[in-house]
Amino acid sequence: MEPSVSVAFAQINQKVGDLAGNAARIVQAAALAHEQGHDVLLLPELALTGYAPEDLLLRCQFLADQQAALQSLQETLAGFQDLHVVLGHVVSTDKGTFNAASVFLNGDNLGTYLKQELPNYSVFDEKRYFTAGRKPLVFTVRNHTFGVTICEDVWFASAATAARQAGADTLLILNASPYMVRKHETRLAVVRRNVCDAGMGAIYCNLVGGQDELVFDGHSFVIDRQGNIVTELNSFCEAVGRIQVSSGQLQALPSLPFGADQSVPLQIQENEAAEAEIWRALVMGTRDYLGKNFFGKAVIGLSGGIDSAVVLAIAVDAIGAENLHAVMMPSRFTADISVNDAQDMAQRLAVRYDEIAISPMFNSYLEALAPIFGDLPQDTTEENLQARIRGALLMALSNKFNAIVLTTGNKSELATGYCTLYGDMVGGYAPLKDIPKTLVYRLASWRNTQSAIIPERIITRPPQLSCAKTRLTRTACLNMRCWTHPGASDGTQ
Numbered sequence: 001m002e003p004s005v006s007v008a009f010a011q012i013n014q015k016v017g018d019l020a021g022n023a024a025r026i027v028q029a030a031a032l033a034h035e036q037g038h039d040v041l042l043l044p045e046l047a048l049t050g051y052a053p054e055d056l057l058l059r060c061q062f063l064a065d066q067q068a069a070l071q072s073l074q075e076t077l078a079g080f081q082d083l084h085v086v087l088g089h090v091v092s093t094d095k096g097t098f099n100a101a102s103v104f105l106n107g108d109n110l111g112t113y114l115k116q117e118l119p120n121y122s123v124f125d126e127k128r129y130f131t132a133g134r135k136p137l138v139f140t141v142r143n144h145t146f147g148v149t150i151c152e153d154v155w156f157a158s159a160a161t162a163a164r165q166a167g168a169d170t171l172l173i174l175n176a177s178p179y180m181v182r183k184h185e186t187r188l189a190v191v192r193r194n195v196c197d198a199g200m201g202a203i204y205c206n207l208v209g210g211q212d213e214l215v216f217d218g219h220s221f222v223i224d225r226q227g228n229i230v231t232e233l234n235s236f237c238e239a240v241g242r243i244q245v246s247s248g249q250l251q252a253l254p255s256l257p258f259g260a261d262q263s264v265p266l267q268i269q270e271n272e273a274a275e276a277e278i279w280r281a282l283v284m285g286t287r288d289y290l291g292k293n294f295f296g297k298a299v300i301g302l303s304g305g306i307d308s309a310v311v312l313a314i315a316v317d318a319i320g321a322e323n324l325h326a327v328m329m330p331s332r333f334t335a336d337i338s339v340n341d342a343q344d345m346a347q348r349l350a351v352r353y354d355e356i357a358i359s360p361m362f363n364s365y366l367e368a369l370a371p372i373f374g375d376l377p378q379d380t381t382e383e384n385l386q387a388r389i390r391g392a393l394l395m396a397l398s399n400k401f402n403a404i405v406l407t408t409g410n411k412s413e414l415a416t417g418y419c420t421l422y423g424d425m426v427g428g429y430a431p432l433k434d435i436p437k438t439l440v441y442r443l444a445s446w447r448n449t450q451s452a453i454i455p456e457r458i459i460t461r462p463p464q465l466s467c468a469k470t471r472l473t474r475t476a477c478l479n480m481r482c483w484t485h486p487g488a489s490d491g492t493q
C-alpha cells in the first residue's frame with residue numbers, strides 16, 4: 001500500500017493591500033495545517049496581496065513591499081517543517097507583472113506557477129495589470145503528484161491538460177471567484193469538464209469575504225477524478241478543509257474552524273433556502289465593507305418601509321444592534337403607521353432609535369425659495385427636498401459620530417432611476433444595490449422565519465409609490481408596482 005498524503009485548504013478572508021494582516025492569517029493557517037500533520041497547505045488566489053489589488057499593482061512601492069513581505073513569509077513558513085505551502089502572490093520582473101503561486105517547502109521555493117488565462121470581463125480587469133504565463137507546474141509528495149493552476153485557468157481546458165501531461169494526479173486550484181447565485185454549480189461543472197475529464201481530481205480553494213463591491217463566497221470543494229464531490233466547505237465562513245490521498249483515492253477529513261467569527265456552520269446544510277445563502281452574502285459584504293474601512297458604527301434612515309427595514313436587519317446581523325442608530329424623520333405627510341412600524345422594528349432589534357421632525361426645516365426651505373418659485377405648482381421638487389433634508393441630517397450624524405450611512409435603495413430603484421440624488425441615495429454602502437425589489441420581500445420573509453424581527457405589516461403593506469417623485473412615465477410606474485409587489489396594483493399608498 002502506498003503511503004498517504006494529506007492536504008489542508010484554507011478558505012480565508014484576506015484584505016486588499018493589508019500585507020501584514022494577510023501574512024499573519026497565512027501563517028496562522030500554516031500553523032494549523034502543520035499541527036494537524038498535513039503535507040500540503042493550499043491557499044486562495046493572491047492570498048498575500050488580497051484580490052483584486054487593482055491599481056496598487058501600478059505602484060512600485062507596493063510591489064517592493066509585497067516582495068519584502070513574501071521573503072519574510074517564506075522564512076517564517078520554513079519553521080513549519082515538511083509542510084508544502086502553495087501560496088498566491090504577485091511576481092514582478094522585467095518580463096512583466098504576473099499573478100503567481102509558489103510552492104514553499106522548508107525555506108525553499110520548489111517552483112512558481114504563472115497564471116495563464118487572465119479574466120478581462122465583468123468585474124475582472126487582469127489584462128490591465130498582468131502578463132500571462134505559459135508553463136505548468138507540478139510537484140510530488142511521496143508518490144502523489146500535484147499540479148498547480150489559478151482560478152480562470154480551469155475555465156479553459158489547456159492549463160489543466162498541460163498539468164496532466166506533466167504528470168499531475170490532483171490539481172490544486174487557487175481561486176478568487178466572486179459570488180453569484182448558482183455560481184457554485186457552474187464552478188463544479190467547469191471543474192468536472194476541464195479537470196476531471198482530463199483524468200485528475202481537484203482541490204478548489206476559494207477566497208471568502210467582502211472586498212468593496214465584491215463578495216467572495218468561499219464554498220471550496222474537493223472533487224475526485226470521477227467528478228464526485230469528496231468534501232466541501234460552507235459558504236461565507238472562514239474554514240480549513242482537509243483531505244487524505246491514499247492509493248490515489250481522495251478521502252475527506254473533518255474540516256476545522258478558522259478566524260474569529262464561527263457563527264456559520266462549516267458544513268453545507270441540506271436543502272438550505274436560496275435566501276439563506278443570499279442573506280449570508282449580504283451580511284458578510286456589509287460587515288467586511290465596514291470593518292475593512294474602519295467603520296464600527298452605522299446610521300440608517302428608518303422609514304417604516306421594507307427597504308430600510310431589511311437594511312437594518314442585515315446591519316444588525318453584520319455589526320450588532322449596539323453599533324446601529326436608526327433615525328425616523330417624519331414629515332407632515334408621514335403616516336402614523338410608518339412611525340409605529342419604525343419604532344416597533346427598532347424596539348424588536350434593540351437598536352438606538354431617534355426621531356427628528358423635518359417639517360420646520362422643510363418650511364424654511366420653502367420660505368427661502370418662495371420669492372423665486374412664485375405660484376408654480378408643487379411637484380417632485382418639494383418631495384425631493386424632503387429626501388435631501390433627510391440625507392443632510394444622516395450625513396451630519398455620520399460626520400459627528402463616525403458612523404457610516406447605509407443607503408437603503410435596491411437594485412430595481414437604482415436600475416430605473418427611482419431614487420433622489422443627494423437624498424435617499426446618500427450614504428457610503430448600499431447593501432441592497434444588487435437585490436431587486438421582489439427579492440427584498442423574499443429576504444424579509446425568510447429572515448422572519450429565523451426570528452420575527454420585521455413587523456409583518458412592513459412586509460404586507462403595499463410599497464409607498466409616488467409617481468411625482470420620478471421621471472418615469474405613469475405607465476412605467478404602474479408596471480413597476482405590479483412587478484415589485486403583485487398584490488398592489490390599485491395605486492393605493
Ligand SMILES: Nc1ncnc2c1ncn2[C@@H]1O[C@H](COP(=O)(O)OP(=O)(O)OC[C@H]2O[C@@H]([n+]3cccc(C(=O)O)c3)[C@H](O)[C@@H]2O)[C@@H](O)[C@H]1O
Nearest residue numbers: 292293294395396397398399400402403404405427428429
Ligand atoms: N471608505 C468609505 N466608504 C464609504 N463612505 C465613506 C468612507 N469613508 C468615509 N465615508 C463617508 O464619508 C463621510 C465623510 O465625507 P464628508 O462628509 O464629505 O466629509 P469630509 O471627509 O470631512 O470631507 C470634506 C473635506 O473636504 C474639505 N473641503 C470640502 C469642500 C470644499 C473645500 C475647499 O477647501 O474648498 C474643502 C473639508 O474641509 C473637509 O476636510 C463619512 O462621514 C462617511 O459617511
Ligand SMILES: Nc1ncnc2c1ncn2[C@@H]1O[C@H](COP(=O)(O)OP(=O)(O)OP(=O)(O)O)[C@@H](O)[C@H]1O
Nearest residue numbers: 301302303305306307308309327328329330408424
Ligand atoms: N420618514 C422617514 N424617516 C426616515 N427615513 C426615511 C423616511 N422616509 C424616507 N426615508 C429614507 O429614505 C429611503 C427611501 O424612502 P422612500 O420613501 O422613497 O421609500 P422606499 O424607497 O420604498 O424605501 P422604504 O421601503 O425603506 O420606505 C428610506 O429607505 C429611508 O432610508
Ligand SMILES: NC(=O)CC[C@H](N)C(=O)O
Nearest residue numbers: 119151152155176177178
Ligand atoms: N479570479 C479569477 O480568475 C476569477 C474568474 C472566474 N471565471 C470566476 O469567477 O470564478
